[in-house]
Amino acid sequence: MTDLIATNRKTAILGMGATGLSAARFLSSQGKSFVFADSRREPPRLDEVRQQYPGVPVVLGPFAEDLLLDFTNVVVSPGISLDEPALVAAREKGVTLHGDVELFLEHADAPVIVITGSNGKSTVTQLVGEMAEASGLTVGVGGNLGTPMLDLLDVRNQLYVIELSSFQLELVSDTRGAIAALLNISPDHMDRYAGLQQYHAAKHRIFRGASQVIFNRQDPLTNPLLSVGVKLCNFGLNKPDLGSFGVLEEDGESWLAYGLQPLMRCADVAIKGRHNLANALAALALGQAAGLDMNAMLETLKRFKGLPHRCETVATLEQVTYIDDSKGTNVGATVAAINGFGEADRARLILIAGGQGKGQDFSDLRAPIGQYVKLAALFGQDAELIAAALNGTVPVQRFDSLQSAVEGARAAAEPGDIVLLSPACASFDMFSGFEHRGRCFKNAVMGVAA
Numbered sequence: 272m273t274d275l276i277a278t279n280r281k282t283a284i285l286g287m288g289a290t291g292l293s294a295a296r297f298l299s300s301q302g303k304s305f306v307f308a309d310s311r312r313e314p315p316r317l318d319e320v321r322q323q324y325p326g327v328p329v330v331l332g333p334f335a336e337d338l339l340l341d342f343t344n345v346v347v348s349p350g351i352s353l354d355e356p357a358l359v360a361a362r363e364k365g366v367t368l369h370g371d372v373e374l375f376l377e378h379a380d381a382p383v384i385v386i387t388g389s390n391g392k393s394t395v396t397q398l399v400g401e402m403a404e405a406s407g408l409t410v411g412v413g414g415n416l417g418t419p420m421l422d423l424l425d426v427r428n429q430l431y432v433i434e435l436s437s438f439q440l441e442l443v444s445d446t447r448g449a450i451a452a453l454l455n456i457s458p459d460h461m462d463r464y465a466g467l468q469q470y471h472a473a474k475h476r477i478f479r480g481a482s483q484v485i486f487n488r489q490d491p492l493t494n495p496l497l498s499v500g501v502k503l504c505n506f507g508l509n510k511p512d513l514g515s516f517g518v519l520e521e522d523g524e525s526w527l528a529y530g531l532q533p534l535m536r537c538a539d540v541a542i543k544g545r546h547n548l549a550n551a552l553a554a555l556a557l558g559q560a561a562g563l564d565m566n567a568m569l570e571t572l573k574r575f576k577g578l579p580h581r582c583e584t585v586a587t588l589e590q591v592t593y594i595d596d597s598k599g600t601n602v603g604a605t606v607a608a609i610n611g612f613g614e615a616d617r618a619r620l621i622l623i624a625g626g627q628g629k630g631q632d633f634s635d636l637r638a639p640i641g642q643y644v645k646l647a648a649l650f651g652q653d654a655e656l657i658a659a660a661l662n663g664t665v666p667v668q669r670f671d672s673l674q675s676a677v678e679g680a681r682a683a684a685e686p687g688d689i690v691l692l693s694p695a696c697a698s699f700d701m702f703s704g705f706e707h708r709g710r711c712f713k714n715a716v717m718g719v720a721a
Contacts, residue, residue, distance in 0.1 A: 280304040280328070283339055285358075286348025287314040290371050293419035294346045295324060297374060310334055310351070336360050344369060349415075349438035352463060370442040372435060375420040376449065383431045384557055385414075385446055387477050388454025388493075390604040391550045392416075394542070395454060396434040398554040398575055403430050405567040406558075415439060430561060437473040438463075445480035450560045452485035453477055454553055456492035457603025462630040483560045485553060488515065504560060506552040508545065516552040527552060527572075529559075535569050542577040543584070544611030580709035582608055582693075585716050590686035593716045597709030599693035600626075602635050608693040609636075613643030620644045620689050621680045623673070623712075625651030626696030633660035636695065640664055646683050648676040652700035673701070673708065677715035690716075 282298065282305040284291050291307070298305050307320060308330040314320075320329065330338070334357035339345050344367045347358065353368070362368060376383065384399060386392050393416045400412035411423035414433035423431060435443075437460060456467075456474055464470040471492055478484055478495045486493040488505040495503070504515060511517030511528055518537065519528040526533035527540070527548070540551050551572050558568045577583060580597040587593070594612065599605045605624060613620060622644045624636075633656060640647060641664040649657050650670045658667050668683075670676040673692075680690045692712045702708040 280306050281343040282306075282346065283308055283342045283344075284346045284348075285309070285334075285351050287316050287320050288348055288350065289419050290348045290350075291346070292316065292320070292323075293421040294348075294371055294374065295320075295327075297371075297421040297424070298346075299324075305346075306330070308334065308338060310355075339366055340364050342366055346371070346374070347442065349436060349441075353441055368442055370439055371419065371421050372433075372439050372443050375424065375433070376445075376447045378424055379431055380426065381428050381430055382561060383433060383446075383449040384452070384561055385433050385435050385449045385477055385481075386452045386454070386553075386557070387435045387437070387440060387474055388452075389457045389459050389474075389601060390599075390607055391454050391546070391553070392434050393578055393598070394547065394550045394581055395452070395553050395557070396432055397578055398550065398571065399557050399561075400432045401575055402554060402558045402563050402568040402571045403432065403561070405571045406564040407567075408563075435477060437470060440473050440476040443476045443479060446477065447480055448482040449480070450483045450485070450557060451477045451481035452553060452557055453487070453493040453495070454550070455487050455490045455603065455607075457601065457606070457635075458631055459601040459603065460629060485556045485560065487549070487553070502560070504556045506549065506556050508549055508552075516556050518548065518552075527555070529555070534565070535572065540572050541575050542572075542582070544582050544608065545614045546607040546611035547577070547582065580705055582611070583709075585713050588681075588716070589684075591681070591684040592689045593712075594689055594691045594693075595709045595712050596691060596693035597698070597705045597712060599695060600697050600705055601629070602631050602633060602695050605693040605695035606635060606639050608691060609639040609643050612689055612691060613639065619685075619687075620691050621646045621648060621684055623648045623650070623676045623680055623690065623692045624657055624694045624696065625649045625654040625676075626694045626698050626708075627651070627700045628653035628656055628696050631695070633657050633695065636660060637664050645688070646680070648680050648683075650676045650701075651694070651696060653696060657695070673711055674715045674718075677712065 287309045306328040336356045338357045339361040403410040408429045410430045411428045412432045414420045415436045416434040483502040489507040506516040513530040519526045525537040583595045585593040647667045698708040
């Protein structure tokens, strides 16, 4: 602490992950000095920090409560709770806390689309980005998905499409005229938030200062409370009103539609699952708000097959389809996947689920599992909690690994079934992240086939 008190640097960056390093690159480009602090004694990217910023002071280990009191500004990485005593003390003294979102919005000189939601936000972000490229724009796509947003800043960009997590939104007070979308809300990160109301409040910060707002009319929790003058548009999987996006039934077929105007057959949308039709409609609403070309957007929907580990088809073996939805890290995501495939394909599902539950209530899985799932294959740290929540709904089998769960699912599957990995849990009990879990699932599936 004494080293930091002695420095004349007035900005601290908390966290040395991807966001912290992007903030360092940005501040360096602005000619501003800073110090690093990380609550871990050996952060994974410590060597990278010391190589790139050899003269920058670094403080490691649990934050002392008075750590930040002599700074003017603190850039807080999203993984750090604002309830951290050092941050509470800093705010009480008037120290300004920023996230990368505020820095980005202050310096972006092209229109910005910001997207959040409990589920689907990465898919919609990437989809809108590809729609923008198909419309002939130079676009920066990233944020919580992929490239940190501060690394996207470029005078050549004509549009930014940014995914935001609830953690990133906690310090946002003004989106500076961005086009903002809230796709859905279901309980997530209940190990960080006091309850759904606090999580809901964090998500709704995306509407502050927005010029146009997109929300899900079938999810009341997304309904914004806004002053007069902000343009509104909604989407949903039911029949749309004028000026909104939805699904129309004509001549026995379902169509994506804008008001009373059919746009394209739902069957022609490349990403599968009914929940992905909602993602497609949200992307169309955002693209229209940004002035993108409608034909270019519809053509994009015909070829965009989704992101890895998000309801991604891995293989069809012996007439059984294996789906990797490892990104389904909360109950809401898994419910959406089960309903999406169950309603669209009329197939019976074998669900592989489990991991770290993050304090969630798994009871919301009962109804969709009872309707569409023939077997729940459970593994991981909180498998027993899921099993208890499902008691009496469907047969449950417990496995000691993802590999053995895949083997058990294959043994139970019949032609026409879908084996769906959608864990409803975080992955860190057994894997380095959802991507690692998804790769292991794919390897298990293909290994079983051999």
